[in-house]
Amino acid sequence: MTDKKIRVLVAKPGLDGHDRGAKVIARALRDAGMEVIYTGLRQTPEMIAEAALQEDVDIVGLSVLSGAHMALAPRILELLKQNGQTHVKVFIGGIIPDEDLHRLKEMGVTGVYGPGASTEDIIRDVKVAVES
């Protein structure tokens, strides 16, 4: 029986050690019936792109609370492209100032979520992004 599941990589790039948000998202997407691969803390963009490739995920969720999102996100997007994973979508959660929101979306990030974002919105957006 063919059983297509949405596969999500939830990753924590960079040096901040706060993974509560990443775990909440992983759990929420799990409860929405998705298969979530969690990488653990302090991943380099290279490690994340490599994991996304090996796991053949549909979408990558990045959790960044260090303020380094404008350095990390473009690098990860570039590496995904280099590896031929142009179909893989990226969304970001964390502390993201409003002025960066627009630039991230321009780069191709499908969703940006700050504190207080509802998990239902994120689940819905992930489904939409993967199906588009």
Added chain:
Amino acid sequence: MTSAQAILNGDRLALARLLTQVENDSSVGREALIELFPHTGKAHLIGVTGAPGTGKSSLVNQLALHYRKVENKKIAIVAIDPSSPFTGGAVLGDRVRMRDLAGDANVFIRSMASRGSLGGLAQTTANLVQVFDAAGFDLVIIETVGAGQSEVDVARLAHTTLVVEAPGLGDDIQAIKAGILEIADILVVNKADRPGVENTEKALKSMLDLAHPTERIFQHHGTAMRINSAPTQGKPASAQKTSATPIWIPPIQRTISTEGSGIDKLADCIAKHAAHLRSSGDWVLRERTRLEVELAALIRESLMKRFSENVSPNLYEATLQKVIQRNTSPWEAAQILLKEM
């Protein structure tokens, strides 16, 4: 170029994408499996199982590191975690313990959700392993879901099965029960820096002494023939020129995954077991069993398919009603329906 050809050429993206097709058991996946099958049968398949929290993932991480650094082997890891029985979703967290392997192009880690399968593996794990085998990986390490007592499917798939224990997880009565300990080719006592390690080791040792008498009696031309063999741990019993197959006594190896101690000795045990399988003929026997089980499963599946194509739902329902009303027994009903095929 087909995806199978791309994989034989070492294309990692093609490999990753095909693994998804195979995991979903799609027609694309099945066609590729057919194309890849002649290239399989070379890899050493190592199963790693044990209770949740015994340190399987960390152990696999260390083993893979050892094989990369010391033996320069190409390694694939299939790590299985459970799916939720309610939503079908899963959090696959085995990679968290395998971060030392990142950035090495000769290691490929793939996480798999069990998707409702109960034996410790997912339905399509064996097929995923075949793809890795064909892709030229020397070793395929299969890490099961955290297993209780009867998740023993991995022993049918792997050549060498490691059962990982940790101190403080049950006494000598647990050790003589049937199930997971029985399938071990190698017993690993991980977290060996924890208190109670001697007791765990002792319980396992006494379990082995009960299970493996040093004297075996074989029936030979109707008369009992005694074969004396004094097997020592980790070595096949002295290969006497008799009809007896040498006995493999599972060695017990202590490890501490967090610091990597005992790993080289464990790799030694694994190499010895592989050599034993090859010299005793058990390698061929295990391959045979595995492929036979697979063939039987495929036949069962297509027979069921043919059955549902040939037997009208109305007749099926009518016959079922007769069974429910106690007019026909299930045994007779099965015969009646099978005649339609």
